[in-house]
Structures are given as structure tokens and as C-alpha cells.
Amino acid sequence: MNVAIDIHELRRDYVIRSILxxxxxxxxxALNGISFKVKKGEIFGIxxxxxxxxxxxxxxLSTLLLPTSGTAKVLGYDVEKHPIEIRKRINLVMGGxxxxxxxxxxxxxxxxxxELYDVPLKIRKKRIYxxxxxxxxxxxxxxxxxxxxxxxxxxxLQIARGLINDPDFLFxxxxxxxxxxxxxxxxxxxxxxxxRMGKTIIFTTHYMQEADELCDRIAILDKGxxxxxxxxxxxxxxxxxxxxxxxxxxxxxxEHIERLQNLKYVNxxxxxxxxxxxxxxxxxxxxxxAVESVFNVLHGIPIQDVSIKKSTLEDVxxxxxxxxxxxS
Amino acid sequence: MRYLRVFLAVLKMQTKISFSRNxxxxxxxxxxxxxxxxxxxxxxxxxxxxxxxxxxxxAVASLWGVTCYSSAIEIERERISGTLESVSMTPIGFEFIIxxxxxxxxxxxxxxxxxxLVYSSLILQISLPVYSYRQFVLWFLILxxxxxxxxxxxxxxxxxxxNAFAWMSTVQYPIYFLSGMLFPVKILPKWVQYISSVIPxxxxxxxxxxxxxxxxxxxxxxxxxxxxxxxxxxxLAHYSFRIIEIKRRKEGTLGGF
Numbered sequence: 001m002n003v004a005i006d007i008h009e010l011r012r013d014y015v016i017r018s019i020l021x022x023x024x025x026x027x028x029x030a031l032n033g034i035s036f037k038v039k040k041g042e043i044f045g046i047x048x049x050x051x052x053x054x055x056x057x058x059x060x061l062s063t064l065l066l067p068t069s070g071t072a073k074v075l076g077y078d079v080e081k082h083p084i085e086i087r088k089r090i091n092l093v094m095g096g097x098x099x100x101x102x103x104x105x106x107x108x109x110x111x112x113x114x115e116l117y118d119v120p121l122k123i124r125k126k127r128i129y130x131x132x133x134x135x136x137x138x139x140x141x142x143x144x145x146x147x148x149x150x151x152x153x154x155x156x157l158q159i160a161r162g163l164i165n166d167p168d169f170l171f172x173x174x175x176x177x178x179x180x181x182x183x184x185x186x187x188x189x190x191x192x193x194x195x196r197m198g199k200t201i202i203f204t205t206h207y208m209q210e211a212d213e214l215c216d217r218i219a220i221l222d223k224g225x226x227x228x229x230x231x232x233x234x235x236x237x238x239x240x241x242x243x244x245x246x247x248x249x250x251x252x253x254x255e256h257i258e259r260l261q262n263l264k265y266v267n268x269x270x271x272x273x274x275x276x277x278x279x280x281x282x283x284x285x286x287x288x289x290a291v292e293s294v295f296n297v298l299h300g301i302p303i304q305d306v307s308i309k310k311s312t313l314e315d316v317x318x319x320x321x322x323x324x325x326x327x328s
Numbered sequence: 329m330r331y332l333r334v335f336l337a338v339l340k341m342q343t344k345i346s347f348s349r350n351x352x353x354x355x356x357x358x359x360x361x362x363x364x365x366x367x368x369x370x371x372x373x374x375x376x377x378x379x380x381x382x383x384x385x386x387a388v389a390s391l392w393g394v395t396c397y398s399s400a401i402e403i404e405r406e407r408i409s410g411t412l413e414s415v416s417m418t419p420i421g422f423e424f425i426i427x428x429x430x431x432x433x434x435x436x437x438x439x440x441x442x443x444x445l446v447y448s449s450l451i452l453q454i455s456l457p458v459y460s461y462r463q464f465v466l467w468f469l470i471l472x473x474x475x476x477x478x479x480x481x482x483x484x485x486x487x488x489x490x491n492a493f494a495w496m497s498t499v500q501y502p503i504y505f506l507s508g509m510l511f512p513v514k515i516l517p518k519w520v521q522y523i524s525s526v527i528p529x530x531x532x533x534x535x536x537x538x539x540x541x542x543x544x545x546x547x548x549x550x551x552x553x554x555x556x557x558x559x560x561x562x563x564l565a566h567y568s569f570r571i572i573e574i575k576r577r578k579e580g581t582l583g584g585f
Contacts, residue, residue, distance in 0.1 A: 014579075062417060063417065064413055065577055065580045066574075084419050084421075087417050087419045090417075091417070092417060094413070096410075098410025098411070099410045099411055099413065099414050100409075100410075100411065101409065103344070103345050103348040104341065104344060104345065108344065111337070112337055113414070115334055116334065116415065116418040116420050117418055117419065117420075118420070161414070
């Protein structure tokens with residue numbers, strides 16, 4: 001495997017001290033011994049709830065933070081020993097409206113960072129123009145101050161800025177946060193373009209659909225540990241059933257529930273009472289067979305609505321992180 | 329050459345951002361006029377030393393105000409705008425960027441120096457008796473060097489506090505009194521004079537005042553002291569910057585939010 005990132009037993013503690021006495025109040029374990037590898041050219045997603053350790057991982061890999069213990073190598077360079085070598089080859093794009101000079105124009109921001117990254121003068125202008133076009137920023141706004149931009153435009157500019165040094169490796173830390181659906185979709189298209197350009201990307205997000213669409217592999221973190229890791233398809237296979245049938249009924253008896261639970265094609269079932277109706281959720285691997293047998297059991301009970309959905313990454317996430325509560 | 333290009337980029341960027349702030353424009357263009365006018369009425373303008381303090385003292389004080397204010401809070405400002413992490417990640421090194429910004433602030437501060445000289449000369453009708461222009465320029469460059477070294481140390485140390493805006497004023501104003509910009513250090517109590525003797529600006533000011541008082545020969549020793557102290561400040565700032573950078577990477581407080 002052509003490895004871009006190699007993390008082994010990475011730990012990061014944050015020491016919280018008392019303001020008055022400077023005594024240690026508590027130690028927060030942001031990362032609790034995580035290990036994984038990322039292949040070159042891969043989009044690797046890191047998912048998890050707030051405080052799971054996503055941003056801490058990104059900050060360690062982008063040399064902004066030192067690990068408490070363990071090793072982290074980016075493109076073969078150790079984050080502790082060779083930060084400068086890593087910095088030449090990476091860049092970081094964070095979500096939100098910050099990380100840009102608001103009182104400078106787009107071109108001025110780009111030119112400034114091009115100088116800091118020592119982009120050769122010969123290709124600088126062309127690279128800046130190409131990147132702004134790639135990011136979809138309209139040329140007539142390039143000379144306007146960034147503070148006059150919408151959130152989406154600022155995010156596009158951040159992407160362009162993040163590519164100014166033509167990095168081999170790009171960290172995207174919740175890049176679509178706060179964007180409207182169209183803006184988020186356009187940004188996802190940019191990320192796909194970057195993948196086609198051969199960039200290796202680490203992508204953190206709270207949006208499961210986005211991760212499913214973009215990432216080649218995903219690690220789900222919780223409390224500083226990796227809960228699971230794999231391709232989106234594998235994760236769905238490993239942790240959920242293939243289909244979920246939802247039926248809305250006016251009523252259901254215990255006898256019906258018992259009979260449904262004993263059906264061959266029903267792997268898991270739960271009920272939920274919502275607005276005086278009973279919602280029946282049935283997980284199955286064989287959709288049509290399950291529907292047929294369920295309808296046979298429910299013969300005589302008025303069915304108000306039926307829907308079938310394929311399991312999603314969100315189902316995996318909710319199942320693994322305990323957000324689902326069975327009521328039956 | 330690479331470092332010069334980065335410095336020029338920082339200077340260009342710093343000038344544009346600074347002049348987009350109204351408070352900065354006020355500090356550079358209006359504050360010097362207040363300083364000169366204040367000293368004009370405080371001093372007896374008839375004497376030679378008085379005109380030196382009105383014109384040169386207020387010009388240097390204005391320059392210090394701009395340089396110190398802009399530089400001391402530079403890192404904090406980057407943190408607030410969220411650019412601190414992006415800039416820290418660049419291979420050129422954050423220390424060089426901050427150092428360049430401080431030089432840029434000093435260069436921009438020269439505008440306020442110029443405003444004071446023009447205002448004092450044209451409106452207040454005060455003349456500055458410079459006996460050797462070549463020496464004056466050289467001594468003035470040494471003064472700028474002392475400004476840069478002090479501002480760099482302040483910018484670095486105030487980063488530790490996490491409350492640079494508040495500390496900046498605490499540091500900026502005493503320098504007006506301790507450095508001999510607005511009145512001779514000799515009139516201060518002895519123990520305060522000991523404190524002022526470790527401030528390089530105080531020695532540079534003494535040299536400049538001697539030049540305009542027609543005592544160029546006795547101005548060399550104070551300048552040497554100023555250079556030595558400035559170099560010590562720079563070394564201390566460089567060493568502190570390294571420690572703080574590692575500390576911030578260890579503690580995870582670089583972004584500050």
C-alpha cells in the first residue's frame with residue numbers, strides 16, 4: 001500500500017488547570033490510542049460526535065498540535081521531528097468564515113499565501129487564476145474585499161487558498177458547515193475534482209450523506225477511540241441490515257407483534273407510537289419476501305403508509321454511537 | 329532573496345489591512361498632532377531643548393505608539409481573525425512572519441513621524457537644529473532598531489498572557505515616561521532611572537537629543553548601549569518565541585478558540 005498517513009497508538013491529552021492555583025483539575029483524553037493508515041489518492045473520512053477527537057487528529061497531522069504519545073507520519077515524515085517538511089506538502093481548510101484576511105481581496109489573500117508558500121513567480125498568477133476558477137469564484141468579485149462575500153464564497157476561497165502550494169495532502173475540517181444545500185453540493189463537486197487530480201484528502205464532517213458520497217474509507221471516532229473503520233459499503237454491511245421497511249398502522253396487537261418477530265425474513269423489529277399511530281420498523285436483508293410475509297400477518301389491520309429505504313451511513317452511525325432506542 | 333520577498337509581501341498586506349481600520353488611521357495621522365500640540369503648550373518653546381522635545385519627542389512618541397500598539401497585539405489579531413493557524417502552517421515560519429510584521433509596522437509608523445515633523449514645522453513654527461544630518465539619520469535607524477527589538481519581545485511575551493490587548497497599554501504608556509521621549513530621564517527618581525537604563529529606546533533617545541543639542545561626540549556611547557540592549561532583546565525574543573511555539577503546540581492553544 002502506498003501510504004500517505006500512518007498513525008500508531010496516537011494519544012492526546014488536554015490538561016485542564018485551575019486559573020487561580022494552576023493545579024491540574026482534570027485530564028481530558030481527546031485521543032485514546034488510535035491507529036490507522038491512509039492510502040495515497042484516497043479520501044478518508046473521520047466521523048464522530050462533538051469531542052470525539054476529529055479536529056485533534058487533523059491538528060496533529062497538520063503539525064499544529066503535538067501528540068502526547070504514539071507516532072503520526074505524514075507522507076513518511078514524523079509530525080514531531082519534521083514539521084517543516086510536512087508543511088511544504090500539506091494544507092488545511094477549515095469550515096466557517098475564518099482563516100482568511102477579511103479586509104483583503106481574494107487576489108490579495110491568494111497572492112499573500114502564494115508568497116508564504118514560495119510559489120514560483122513564473123507560475124504564480126496562472127495557478128491563482130486556475131484555483132479561483134476551480135473553486136468557482138466569479139472573476140468580477142476577485143478584487144472585492146472578502147468581508148463582502150457570502151459564507152459559500154468564503155468557503156470556496158478557503159479551498160482555493162488551501163491548494164495554493166499544490167499540496168499532496170489536504171485536510172478538510174468540516175468544510176461544508178453552515179453552507180446552504182446548493183453551496184454544499186458545489187463544494188462536494190470541488191472535492192471530487194480534487195480526488196481526480198490525485199490529492200489525498202482527510203475529510204471530517206457531521207453530514208453522513210456527504211461522507212457516504214465522497215469518502216473511499218471512513219473511521220468513526222467516539223471518545224478518542226476508533227469505533228469502526230472501512231468503506232461506506234462495508235460499514236453498512238457490517239453494522240446494519242440492507243433494508244428498513246416502515247409501516248404506519250392505526251393499531252397493532254401483541255399477538256401480531258409476536259407473529260411478526262417470528263417471521264423468517266424479519267431480522268429486527270421495533271415499534272414507536274407517534275401522533276396516535278403505530279410506526280413499525282422492520283430490518284431485513286430480503287425486501288420483497290419480508291413485505292409479502294408482513295402483509296400476510298397484518299391482514300385485516302388498516303395500513304396507512306408503507307415506505308422502504310436502503311440502510312444509510314447515518315443508520316450505521318446512530319447504531320454504533322447509541323442514538324437509537326428500541327421501544328418494543 | 330526569499331526572505332526579502334516575504335517581507336515585502338507582509339509590508340504590502342500589513343499596510344492595506346492597517347489603513348482599512350479607522351482607529352489606525354486616527355493613530356497614524358491625528359494622534360501625532362495631539363502629541364505635538366500638547367507638548368507645545370507644556371514646554372517653553374523659546375528654549376532649544378524644548379523645541380527638541382516638542383518636535384522630535386512627539387514624533388518619536390507617535391512612532392512608538394503606532395509600532396508598539398500594532399506589533400504587541402499582532403499575534404492576538406491573527407488569532408482573532410482565525411488566520412493564526414493558516415499562517416503558522418506555512419513553511420517560512422511564523423516567527424519570521426511576525427518579525428516582518430513588526431518591521432512593517434515600524435515602517436508604517438514613520439508616516440506618523442513625518443506628520444509630526446511637518447505639523448510642528450509648518451503649523452507650530454518650530455525648527456529642529458540638526459547639526460549633522462548624516463549622523464542623525466544613522467542614529468535614527470538605531471532608534472528604529474531598538475523599537476523593533478522591543479516590539480518583537482513584547483509581541484512574543486504578550487502572546488503568553490492571552491490578553492494582549494489589555495497588557496499592551498500597560499506596557500506602551502510607561503515607555504513614554506521611561507525612555508526620555510517627552511522629558512529628560514534625569515528628572516525621574518533614581519530607582520526609576522535604573523529601570524529605564526535597561527530600555528534600549530532610552531539610550532537611542534539620549535543620542536538623538538544630543539545630536540540636536542550640538543553634542544554629537546557624546547552621543548556614541550549611549551547608542552552602543554542601545555545596540556547591545558536591542559540585540560539582547562532580539563535574542564531573548566527569539567528564544568522565547570521558540571519556547572512559546574513548542575508550548576502552544578503541546579498545549580493546543582495555538583488557535584485559541
